[in-house]
Amino acid sequence: MAIKLGSKIVSYSVSKEEEKKPEVEAQPLVITESEENNVVHMHEKVERPEMLLGSTYKIKTPLSEHSLYLTINDMVLNSGTKHELRRPFEIFINSKNMDHFQWIVALTRIISAVFRKGGDVTFLVDELHSVFDPRGGYFKKGGKYMPSLVAELGDAIESHMKIIGLIKDDGMDEHQLKLVAEKRAQFETDQKDANCDDALEFPAGSQLCNKCSTKAVIKMDGCMTCLNCGDSKCG
Numbered sequence: 001m002a003i004k005l006g007s008k009i010v011s012y013s014v015s016k017e018e019e020k021k022p023e024v025e026a027q028p029l030v031i032t033e034s035e036e037n038n039v040v041h042m043h044e045k046v047e048r049p050e051m052l053l054g055s056t057y058k059i060k061t062p063l064s065e066h067s068l069y070l071t072i073n074d075m076v077l078n079s080g081t082k083h084e085l086r087r088p089f090e091i092f093i094n095s096k097n098m099d100h101f102q103w104i105v106a107l108t109r110i111i112s113a114v115f116r117k118g119g120d121v122t123f124l125v126d127e128l129h130s131v132f133d134p135r136g137g138y139f140k141k142g143g144k145y146m147p148s149l150v151a152e153l154g155d156a157i158e159s160h161m162k163i164i165g166l167i168k169d170d171g172m173d174e175h176q177l178k179l180v181a182e183k184r185a186q187f188e189t190d191q192k193d194a195n196c197d198d199a200l201e202f203p204a205g206s207q208l209c210n211k212c213s214t215k216a217v218i219k220m221d222g223c224m225t226c227l228n229c230g231d232s233k234c235g
Contacts, residue, residue, distance in 0.1 A: 039083045042075070042118035049075065052089055055163070057156040061149055062138050066097040070153060072160050086164040088115045093153070100149070107150075111157075122167055128154025143202050143215035144228075202227050 040046070052073035059068040075089040090112040093104050114121055133148035146152045161167040207217040209226040216228035223234035 040077045041085075042077065042087045042089075042116070044116050044118070046075070046077075046116070046118075048089065053086070055160055057160070059149075059152055059156060061140070061146075061152065063149060064095075064097045064099070066095050068093055068095045068097075068149075068153075070156050072157065074164060087118075087166065088121070088157075088160070088164070090115060091157075107153075122161060125154050125158040125161065125167070128157065139215060143206065145208060145213040145215070 052075060054071050054073040056069055056071045059070060061068070071092045071094070072088050073090045073092075074086045077083075077085040077087060091108050093108050095104075111124060114124060129147075129151050131148045131150040131154075137145055137147040137151070140146050140152060140155075144155075146155065158167060162169045202214070202216040203218060205218075206215045206227070207224070208215050209217045209228060209231060211231040212226060212229040214226065214228040217224055217226045217231075219225075220232075223232055225232040225234075
């Protein structure tokens with residue numbers, strides 16, 4: 001399309017395209033490795049540090065005049081982070097009684113190997129609890145029935161796993177705890193008068209609980225109730 005000029009051309013310049021406004025640069029996506037990928041779990045290639053945290057449990061049974069001392073050493077994984085975990089790494093059993101030396105050494109080495117393998121090692125507790133002595137079991141201090149020495153070792157390991165959080169301890173609710181406390185208070189005087197040397201936690205004549213294997217079942221409010229775990233026939 002022609003344009004008619006009505007005046008003289010005084011000056012001229014080359015027209016340039018309008019400069020584009022600079023776009024706001026998008027912030028680059030910072031892709032970092034997920035924290036979950038950095039969490040260290042127990043496995044057989046984890047090297048043993050110079051120092052481990054340990055707990056020792058004394059086991060006194062009527063099977064021997066000498067006590068057993070069970071020590072479990074734990075490794076702290078992901079120390080100082082929100083993923084910090086304390087997991088069992090090795091186990092030792094010491095005693096003056098050498099009658100069971102061979103199988104105790106074998107058992108501790110196998111259990112330690114399972115600990116270092118990682119994964120869910122809580123199954124060891126059930127396996128040890130299921131071992132029965134053909135000569136018969138015994139009641140440990142507090143009235144809990146132990147079918148064998150191996151089962152009591154499993155009981156100590158279970159207690160340790162609950163302490164470090166590997167096994168969840170549901171325990172009793174407030175109502176059950178209140179009932180148990182009331183009944184224990186009722187029998188406290190009788191226990192002192194009896195002057196029992198073994199310091200039983202539950203009243204004499206208590207029946208064996210099928211749930212927790214403790215002689216702590218009494219008739220309470222017309223219902224057979226366990227003072228140890230709160231199990232009741234009345235629900």
